[in-house]
Amino acid sequence: MPHRTVDIAATPMSDISNPRSDTQHHDSDAAAPERWRMLALLAVAELLGMSLWFAGSAAAPLLRVQWNLGDAQVAWLTTAVQLGFVAGTALSALLNLADVVPARKFFAACAIMGAVVNAGLFLSPSLAYVVTSRFLAGAFLAGVYPPAMKMAATWFRDRRGLAVGTVVGALTIGKAVPYLVTAVPNATVWLITTLSSGSAVVAGVVVFLGYRDGPFAFPSRPFSWTRVGDVLNSRPWRLATSGYLGHMAELYSYWTWIPAFLAASAIADVHALTAPASAAVHVLSFAVIAVGGAGCVWGGLLADRIGRGALVIRALAVSAMCCALIGLLFGRSLLLLAPVALVWGFFIIADSAQFSVMVTESVPPHAVGTAITLQVSLGFLLTTVTIQAVPYVVRALGWPWVFAMLAIGPVLAIVAIRRLQRME
Numbered sequence: 001m002p003h004r005t006v007d008i009a010a011t012p013m014s015d016i017s018n019p020r021s022d023t024q025h026h027d028s029d030a031a032a033p034e035r036w037r038m039l040a041l042l043a044v045a046e047l048l049g050m051s052l053w054f055a056g057s058a059a060a061p062l063l064r065v066q067w068n069l070g071d072a073q074v075a076w077l078t079t080a081v082q083l084g085f086v087a088g089t090a091l092s093a094l095l096n097l098a099d100v101v102p103a104r105k106f107f108a109a110c111a112i113m114g115a116v117v118n119a120g121l122f123l124s125p126s127l128a129y130v131v132t133s134r135f136l137a138g139a140f141l142a143g144v145y146p147p148a149m150k151m152a153a154t155w156f157r158d159r160r161g162l163a164v165g166t167v168v169g170a171l172t173i174g175k176a177v178p179y180l181v182t183a184v185p186n187a188t189v190w191l192i193t194t195l196s197s198g199s200a201v202v203a204g205v206v207v208f209l210g211y212r213d214g215p216f217a218f219p220s221r222p223f224s225w226t227r228v229g230d231v232l233n234s235r236p237w238r239l240a241t242s243g244y245l246g247h248m249a250e251l252y253s254y255w256t257w258i259p260a261f262l263a264a265s266a267i268a269d270v271h272a273l274t275a276p277a278s279a280a281v282h283v284l285s286f287a288v289i290a291v292g293g294a295g296c297v298w299g300g301l302l303a304d305r306i307g308r309g310a311l312v313i314r315a316l317a318v319s320a321m322c323c324a325l326i327g328l329l330f331g332r333s334l335l336l337l338a339p340v341a342l343v344w345g346f347f348i349i350a351d352s353a354q355f356s357v358m359v360t361e362s363v364p365p366h367a368v369g370t371a372i373t374l375q376v377s378l379g380f381l382l383t384t385v386t387i388q389a390v391p392y393v394v395r396a397l398g399w400p401w402v403f404a405m406l407a408i409g410p411v412l413a414i415v416a417i418r419r420l421q422r423m424e
Contacts, residue, residue, distance in 0.1 A: 034214075035155040039163055041210050042152050043170035049111045049144045049203035050174035052118050053081060055196040056134045057256060058178030059121060059189045064274060066189075067127055071273045071391045078256045080131045082384045084138025085145075089377035092142050096227050098369030099218070103147045104211045110143025111204030115197040122193035144203070145171060146373045149356050153368070155214030161308060161357050165300025168353035169293035174199075176289035179259065183282035218365045231371045236362035239420040241375045243312065244355040246413025248379035250319065250406040251348055253386045258341065259285035261330075261399055268331035270398030273391055280334060288341045292349035299350035308354045309421045315351035316410040316417075319344060323407035327400035358420075 056077035064074055092098055097106065117140065120133025148171070149164050156163035177199075181192050231237055262281045264272035277285070295315075303311040322344035329337045356372050363371040386406075393402050 035163075038155050038211065038214065039152060039166055041206060042148055043166050045107070045111075045203040045207045045211075046144070046148050046167050046171040047174040047177075047203075048199040048206075049107075049114070050141070050171040051177045051196040051199045052114050052137050052141060053175045054078070054255075055118060055121055055137075055178045055192055056081060056130070057259075058182050059192045061182075061274070061277070062187075062189050063127075063130065069127065072388075073127055074274065075256075075388055075391055076127075076131050077134055079384050079387050080134035081138035081141075082252065082380050082387065084135035084140075085142055086138075086377050086381045086384065087135075088139035088142025089146065089373045089380065091139075092146070093228060093370050093374040093377055096370050097143070098147050098150060098373050099227070099366060103151045103213065103369075104207055106143050107147050107151070107211075108204040108208035110140045111200045111207070114140035114144065115200035115204070118197045118200065119193060122190050142373070142377075144200075146356075146376050147369070149353070149372055150218065150360075150369050151211065151213070153357075153360050154217040157216055159300075159304050160360065161303035161311075161354055162297070162300035164357050164360075165296040165298075165303070165353040168349070168356075169296030169300075172296060172349055173290045173293040175255070176286045176292075179282060179289065180286040183279050183286065185279075218368045227367050227370050228374060230367050231363050231374055234363050234371075236420060236423065237359060237371060237375070239416050239423075240355055240358035240362060241378060242416035243316075243413040243420070244352075244375055244379050245382055246409040246411070246416065247316065247352060247355065248383055249386050249409035250323065251352070252380075252383035253390055253406055254344065254348055254403065255289055256387050257390050257402070258288055258345075261326075261403070262334075262337070262341070264399055265330050265332070265337060266334070270330065270400060271395060272399075273394055284334065284338055284341065288338075288345035291342050291345045295346040295348075295350035296353055298346075300353060303354045303357070308358055309417050312351040312354050312417050313414050315347045316414050318347040320407040320410040320414075322347065323403050323405075323410070327402070327404050330400045 060069075060074045060077050063069060063077070114137050117133055117136035120136075121130060124130045124133055148167050152163040152167045153160055178192055178196060181187055181195055184191070259277065259281065260273055260275070262284055263275040263277040264270070266278065266281055267275050269275060299311055299315060322340060326337070326340050326344060329340060356375065359371045359375050360368050386409075390402055393405065
C-alpha cells in the first residue's frame with residue numbers, strides 16, 4: 001500500500017472504500033500541536049494496562065506446582081484470555097461500542113474492571129476460578145487495546161503508522177513485563193497479580209484524567225445493526241484482515257510458547273513443555289517479547305515512508321525465515337539461540353499496527369472503531385486454536401518442528417497483502 005496522507009474524517013465514502021485514493025493532504029499533523037504528548041500518554045497507558053495479558057502465563061509455573069496442573073491446563077491460562085478478548089471484542093463490534101461510547105471513558109472503565117477481575121489470579125481457590133478470571137480479564141482488555149489505536153489515530157494523519165505503531169509497541173512491552181517479574185528471586189503469584197492489576201488501574205486513571213480526542217476524531221453515529229455489514233462489504237478490509245489473520249496465527253503462539261521453548265532448549269529435551277527455567281531464560285523471555293516494542297516503532301516509521309504494504313511484506317518475510325531457522329538451533333547455547341529469538345521478536349510484531357492502520361483507511365470514518373475491533377476479534381479467535389495446538393505438536397514431533405510450521409501464517413499473509421497492493 002503506497003504512502004498516503006488522507007483526511008479520513010473529511011474524505012467521501014467513495015474514497016474511503018478505496019484507500020489508495022490519490023487525494024493528498026499535506027502538513028495535516030501540524031494542526032495537532034499536542035499530538036506527541038497525547039501519544040506518550042497513550043503509550044504509557046497501554047504499557048501499564050496490557051500487563052494484565054500475560055500475568056497468568058507468567059504465573060503458570062507457580063500455579064502448576066501449587067495445583068499439580070497438566071500441560072493442557074497450563075495452556076488454558078493463556079487461551080482463556082484470548083477467548084475472553086474475542087468475546088469482548090465481538091460484543092463491542094456488534095454493539096458499536098468503540099464508535100458510540102467516548103473512548104476516554106470506555107478505556108478507563110475497562111482497564112479498571114480488568115484490574116479487579118485479574119485479582120482472581122491470586123485469590124481464586126481453584127483452576128476453574130482462575131480460568132474464569134483470565135477470561136474476564138481478556139474481555140475487559142477489549143476496551144483497552146482496540147480503542148487506544150483509534151484514539152492515537154485522532155491525533156495523526158500524516159504519521160498515523162508511527163502513532164499506532166508506538167501504541168502497539170508500548171502494549172507489547174506491557175505484555176512482556178510479567179515475565180520480567182518472574183525473574184525476581186522468590187517471585188510469587190501475589191506479586192505478579194498485584195503489579196499487573198495496580199498497573200492497569202494507573203492506566204485507567206491516566207487516560208480518564210489526561211486524554212482527549214484530537215482534531216481528526218472520527219465522527220460518531222448512533223448504534224446501527226448494519227455497521228458490521230458495512231465493514232465486511234469492504235474488500236480492502238477483507239484483504240487487510242486476511243493478512244492480519246496470517247500474522248496472528250504466528251504471533252501469539254510464539255509469544256505464549258517461546259519461554260517454554262527456551263527452557264526446553266536449555267536442557268535439550270525436545271518434548272519438554274514445562275522445563276524449569278533459569279533467571280537467564282526468564283530475562284530472555286521478557287526480552288524477545290519486549291524488543292517488539294522497538295520493532296513496532298521502526299515499522300511505523302518505515303511504513304509512513306515506503307508504504308504500509310511494503311513494510312508488512314518485509315516484516316512477514318523475515319519472520320517466516322526465523323520460524324524456519326530457530327528450530328535448527330534448539331539445544332544449542334543461548335548465545336546462538338538468543339540472537340535469532342530477538343530478531344524474530346523484533347520483526348514478528350513490527351507489522352502488526354499497520355494492519356490496523358490499513359483498516360482505518362479502508363472503511364467509512366464512522367465505522368473505524370467497529371472495523372478495528374472486528375479485525376482484532378477474528379485474529380484473536382484464531383490464536384485460541386494455534387496456542388492450544390502447540391502442545392500436541394511438541395509431543396508428536398518435538399520443539400524443532402513447532403515453530404517451523406508457524407511459517408505458514410506469514411506466507412499466507414504475504415499473499416493477501418500482495419493482492420491488496422494490486423488494487424492500487
